Amino acid sequence: MEFVVSNTNLRDLSRIFLNLSRIDDAVNWEINKDQLILTTLNSSRSGFGKVALTKKFFDKFTFHPDTLFLTGFVSPTVRLSTQIKPILSIFRNKIFESTFLVNNNPNANTGATDSTSKKNVVVENIQLQITSGKECRVIFKFNCKHGVIKTYKIAYEQTQTLQAVFDKASCHNNWQINSKILKDLVEHFGQKTEELTIQPVHGRVLLTSFTEEVVHNKDVLKQPTQTTVSIDGKEFEQVSLNEGVIITLSLKEFRAAVLLAESLGTSIASYYSVSGKPALFTFNKGKFMEVEAQFILATVMGSDDYDESSSLGARWKQSGTANSSLFVPENTSAAPALNEDEATSASIGWQTNGDAETSRMFHSALDIPTNEESARKRPKQTTDEDNRPLFLEGMPDDNELMAFNNDVADDAEFGPTQHEQTFHGIFSQDDTEN
Amino acid sequence: MFQAETVYVKHIHSTLKCVDFAKECTVEITNRGIRFGVDESQSLQAHIFIDRGLFQKYIFEDDEENSNYLFKTRLAPLLQCLSIYTDGKDKQIYNPWDQQPSTNTMHKRGVVCKIHFEGIGYPFEWEVEEMAGYSTICELSTLEYEENIDVSRLATTLNTKVIMRSGWLYDALLELDNNLSESLMIETSSQKSTFILRCIGGMSTTEMEYPNEKNVLESFETNSEYTYTYRFSLIRQAIKALQAGTKVSLRIDENGTLNIQLMLVGQDGLCTFVDFRIAPLDLMIEDEGDDEGNLAENGYTEDDNDQEDYNTEEEDD
Numbered sequence: 001m002e003f004v005v006s007n008t009n010l011r012d013l014s015r016i017f018l019n020l021s022r023i024d025d026a027v028n029w030e031i032n033k034d035q036l037i038l039t040t041l042n043s044s045r046s047g048f049g050k051v052a053l054t055k056k057f058f059d060k061f062t063f064h065p066d067t068l069f070l071t072g073f074v075s076p077t078v079r080l081s082t083q084i085k086p087i088l089s090i091f092r093n094k095i096f097e098s099t100f101l102v103n104n105n106p107n108a109n110t111g112a113t114d115s116t117s118k119k120n121v122v123v124e125n126i127q128l129q130i131t132s133g134k135e136c137r138v139i140f141k142f143n144c145k146h147g148v149i150k151t152y153k154i155a156y157e158q159t160q161t162l163q164a165v166f167d168k169a170s171c172h173n174n175w176q177i178n179s180k181i182l183k184d185l186v187e188h189f190g191q192k193t194e195e196l197t198i199q200p201v202h203g204r205v206l207l208t209s210f211t212e213e214v215v216h217n218k219d220v221l222k223q224p225t226q227t228t229v230s231i232d233g234k235e236f237e238q239v240s241l242n243e244g245v246i247i248t249l250s251l252k253e254f255r256a257a258v259l260l261a262e263s264l265g266t267s268i269a270s271y272y273s274v275s276g277k278p279a280l281f282t283f284n285k286g287k288f289m290e291v292e293a294q295f296i297l298a299t300v301m302g303s304d305d306y307d308e309s310s311s312l313g314a315r316w317k318q319s320g321t322a323n324s325s326l327f328v329p330e331n332t333s334a335a336p337a338l339n340e341d342e343a344t345s346a347s348i349g350w351q352t353n354g355d356a357e358t359s360r361m362f363h364s365a366l367d368i369p370t371n372e373e374s375a376r377k378r379p380k381q382t383t384d385e386d387n388r389p390l391f392l393e394g395m396p397d398d399n400e401l402m403a404f405n406n407d408v409a410d411d412a413e414f415g416p417t418q419h420e421q422t423f424h425g426i427f428s429q430d431d432t433e434n
Numbered sequence: 435m436f437q438a439e440t441v442y443v444k445h446i447h448s449t450l451k452c453v454d455f456a457k458e459c460t461v462e463i464t465n466r467g468i469r470f471g472v473d474e475s476q477s478l479q480a481h482i483f484i485d486r487g488l489f490q491k492y493i494f495e496d497d498e499e500n501s502n503y504l505f506k507t508r509l510a511p512l513l514q515c516l517s518i519y520t521d522g523k524d525k526q527i528y529n530p531w532d533q534q535p536s537t538n539t540m541h542k543r544g545v546v547c548k549i550h551f552e553g554i555g556y557p558f559e560w561e562v563e564e565m566a567g568y569s570t571i572c573e574l575s576t577l578e579y580e581e582n583i584d585v586s587r588l589a590t591t592l593n594t595k596v597i598m599r600s601g602w603l604y605d606a607l608l609e610l611d612n613n614l615s616e617s618l619m620i621e622t623s624s625q626k627s628t629f630i631l632r633c634i635g636g637m638s639t640t641e642m643e644y645p646n647e648k649n650v651l652e653s654f655e656t657n658s659e660y661t662y663t664y665r666f667s668l669i670r671q672a673i674k675a676l677q678a679g680t681k682v683s684l685r686i687d688e689n690g691t692l693n694i695q696l697m698l699v700g701q702d703g704l705c706t707f708v709d710f711r712i713a714p715l716d717l718m719i720e721d722e723g724d725d726e727g728n729l730a731e732n733g734y735t736e737d738d739n740d741q742e743d744y745n746t747e748e749e750d751d
Contacts, residue, residue, distance in 0.1 A: 086638040089612045093605075121602070137639075147645035150609070154638040 001078070003036065004060035006125035007096075012264055012291060013126070014091035016051050019260035021084045023049045023253055028161045029138070031078040031130075033063045040084070041162055046298035047253035048164040051260075057290040059125065078130070081159040082138055090140055090152045095122045121148050130156075164296040166280050171271040173245050175205065176238040177231070179261035179268045179283065185229045186258050189251060193227075195300070196254055199246035204230045205239070209251060237267055247275045248300040257281040257295035264291060276301035436463050436503060436551040439491035443545045443562060445700030446484060447516040450509060452675030452696070452708045453480045459509045460579060461558065463551060464502040465494045470509070477713040478668040480675075488704050503551060505576040507558055515572035519545045519562050554578075593660060594622045594686040596629055597653040598644070600679035600696060606631055606642045607673045610666075613640055617663045617715055620686070622656040629654060633666065652681070662690050663715040672696075672710045679708070690714030 005013055016038065020027055023040045024047075030037040036058075039050040055061045121144040129139040137153040144150060189196070189209040197208040211225040233239055261268040261283045272279035279299050284292040440446065453459065456472035463469075467486045473479040486492050544565040551558050558576050563569035610618060613635030621630040627646040633639065646654040672694055676682060679696035686692050694710040 083637055086612070089609075093609075121605075146647055146649045148650060149641075149643040149645075151641040151643070152638060153641075 001031070001064055001130045002060060002062045003058045003128040004125055005057070005128070006059050009057055009290075010096040010123060010126060012285070013053075014094070014096070015260060015263040016291070016293075017084060017087050017091060019256045019263075020049050020051065021088055022256035022259075023047050025084055026081050027084045027087070028159060029078070029080045029082065029156070030161050031063065031080075032076060036061075039161055039163075041164075042253065047250060047256075048162075048296045049253070049256060049293070050164075050295070051291060051293045054288065054290050054292075056286070056288045079159055079161050080130070080138070080156040081161075082154050082156045086152070086154050087140075090142075094142070121145055121150075164278070166271075166278060166294075166296050168271055168280065171273045171280070173241045173273060174238070174269065174271040175236050175241060176267055176269040177236045179258055179264075179266060181231070181235055182258050182268060183262040185231065186251075186255055188229050189227055190225065193251045195248050196251040197246055197248045200239075200241040200243055201230075203233045205233070205236070205241075206230045238269075245272075245274060247272050247279055249279060249297045253295060253297050254281070257283075257293070257297075260293060264293075272299065275299050435493070435495045435553060436549070437491070437493040438468075438489045438549040440489040440547050440549075441545060442488050442701055442704065443516060443547045444520045445698070445704065445706065446488070446547070447513065447520045448678045448700070449482055449484065449698055449706040449708060450513055450516070452678060452698075453482055454509055454513055455671045457508065458506050458577070460504070460506050461576075462502055462504050463494065465496075468549075472509075474668065474671065477665065478671060479711045480671070481709040483707055483709070485704075485706070488700075488706070503554060504579040505554060505558070506579055507574045507576045512560060512572055512574055515560065515562060515570050516547075518570060519564060591688040592655075592685050593658050593688055594620075594629075594656040594684070595653065596622075596651055596655075596684040598651045598682060598684075600676045600682040602644075602650075603682050603684075604673060604676035604679075607669060607676065610640050610642070611670065611673065613638060616666055618666045618669050619661050619663050620684075620692070621659075621661040622686075623659050624656045625659070627654070629656075660686075660690075662686055662692065664692055664712050665715055668712050672712075675708050675710070 017027070020038060020040045024042045026040065028039045028041075030039065035052050035054045037050060037052045039048065041048050123142050123144050125143050127139075127141040127143065129141065131137050131139060135153075136156055136158075138156050140152040140154070142150040142152070185207065189207075190211050193209040193211050195210050197206075197210070199206050199208075206228055207230070208226055208228040211227075258268060258281075261281075264283070264285045266283045266285050268281055268283045270279060270281050276299060278296050281295040281297070282293065450470065453470060453472045456474055458472070460471040461468065462471070465486075467488075468484045470482045470484075471479065546563050546565075548561045548563070549559065550561070554576070556576070558574040560572045560574070561569060562572075607618075610631060610633040613633045615633040615635035617633070619630075619632040619634070621632060622628075623630075629644045629646070629651060630641060631644075632641045644650050675696055678698055680699045681697045683695040683697075684692065685695070691714060692710075692712045694712070696708040696710075698706050698708065700706065
């Protein structure tokens with residue numbers, strides 16, 4: 001069995017491996033006569049990445065497996081699993097031909113015109129071979145310039161691949177956005193961020209991250225940080241979301257999907273239904289869909305109240321560059337539902353100074369809190385660029401807050417213990433116990 | 435008595451750094467230059483020869499007994515002292531990725547290094563002075579020279595001779611190092627005219643094949659189809675040196691001893707040479723006894739002769 005990859009696809013292949021490695025240490029290969037599928041599943045089974053490369057991705061694709069190898073009844077398939085670290089180190093520091101051609105870096109070494117003075121040899125193509133029998137190896141043969149050949153043999157084992165099941169049809173919520181925009185925004189979240197919450201609010205989509213608390217000898221300066229980034233609906237290529245539907249998922253896998261989409265230069269589409277059900281992020285590249293990637297991530301389960309509101313919530317639909325507008329009739333009808341919840345949850349979460357209009361992003365120690373049992377404050381972007389409050393009532397959507405509370409309550413790490421603690425903004429001192 | 439003066443502090447520093455892996459270093463001062471030698475586990479020997487031409491002033495006064503000074507000392511303090519006067523990131527030109535602007539302004543105005551050695555029993559003194567007025571004196575205490583078995587003496591017959599760019603070899607060895615394997619295999623084939631480096635590791639095997647093309651291998655000669663194996667930990671010591679070098683020559687003799695000669699081109703085109711000799715893991719000869727012992731017995735002459743031959747080898751390059 002032999003597959004040959006060359007030109008720009010080389011870079012794509014290396015990026016695919018790099019981003020799949022963010023999910024798990026092992027990668028599964030599934031090969032049949034039409035395509036090569038690389039999948040990874042993380043150890044907690046909450047993130048699944050799959051990249052399918054069709055025949056057109058390769059310069060040469062020959063599938064003649066050893067009959068001992070074959071699994072699968074529908075069509076002959078070869079299933080293997082390899083460690084991904086050796087593969088990553090192979091692709092590291094390699095220059096692929098397409099990048100070399102556009103490399104006119106003026107700061108390059110003094111002998112820049114002479115390609116042999118470059119430390120790394122330019123790779124022209126990669127030949128993938130799978131051997132079986134005595135030596136079970138996946139062989140990567142890098143044919144480089146000047147006839148230099150670098151061969152890497154990586155051991156594999158036969159395995160059964162798990163496929164994630166996803167019902168796209170039942171997903172009412174979806175959006176599609178240029179991955180570069182998403183990548184730039186995702187970079188705002190800290191490295192240690194664990195979870196990401198996605199929710200639509202009044203024509204924007206908010207991404208909120210939650211960073212792990214660093215407990216360091218009562219070092220109160222290091223408190224859980226929440227970063228919220230909001231994306232205007234207009235930035236999306238297509239949006240179709242129920243207001244009030246909030247999903248929370250692991251940022252690590254989400255980042256893997258976004259980074260891969262950005263390096264392939266495509267836009268990324270997302271499909272999900274409710275919190276608790278998995279979310280799908282998918283994108284593809286090439287006019288023949290040579291590279292098709294799907295990332296299915298588990299989302300954190302929300303509370304029951306919350307699920308109801310999702311069906312009552314406003315539906316926000318937008319596509320292309322047309323100006324979005326909330327479907328006003330639905331909005332007002334939904335408002336009462338929200339208000340009811342508001343009353344009961346007013347005491348939770350949001351620390352006000354009695355003046356809802358002036359709610360700010362961060363709580364400063366200079367403020368005298370009026371609410372003794374204020375739990376956590378959730379800084380949100382409360383005004384948009386023109387300083388108009390985004391929240392029509394001057395209060396945040398408590399549905400969201402409640403949902404967030406529940407999220408946190410369920411979370412072992414940030415759970416009930418956090419409720420008791422007063423949340424200090426980044427400026428507060430330890431002794432001002434509120 | 436010996437006295438010398440040079441301005442090529444940076445070059446000497448990068449050269450000496452190449453052999454900074456052993457605790458003690460043998461120094462030999464002769465009329466022709468200074469030679470530093472280190473060895474490790476009796477299977478690896480490295481030498482640096484700094485030619486007299488690198489020094490602006492070189493005074494070597496013969497004692498009646500000695501035509502050279504031989505002693506042992508430690509290199510680490512000297513390297514630390516010299517590093518004050520050189521850039522933190524001591525890399526040579528061909529590194530577009532790593533290039534950083536020089537932050538060390540100390541040596542911009544000019545550095546002078548003065549070396550002084552009174553005689554056996556006296557310390558080995560290095561004084562480095564920067565024109566602006568900073569000076570550092572490093573006095574290295576010396577130990578008596580013990581005659582080591584010159585482990586890896588090259589036999590006269592060479593099986594393989596390869597000259598290539600040091601950056602490529604560095605790159606290749608760095609990649610091969612990923613495997614965490616025990617040994618490095620060098621395979622040469624005269625028929626296919628290729629030169630292969632191979633490492634077999636637990637999870638993966640890596641192989642680099644270089645064809646005999648002008649761009650790749652400046653010179654390639656082999657008269658056999660052999661595979662030589664060397665302990666990778668020894669090769670690793672040479673990897674750092676390769677990064678600083680410009681051209682490297684690999685030679686393997688009939689016993690399998692690998693000789694890596696590295697040419698470092700410094701300021702003003704002056705060169706220094708670093709020489710590594712590594713004993714192989716499997717000998718070609720039937721005798722599987724003590725490798726090193728055998729080599730020591732096989733035609734090793736006195737030190738003087740060694741030295742002469744050693745010097746001529748370098749002149750050939």
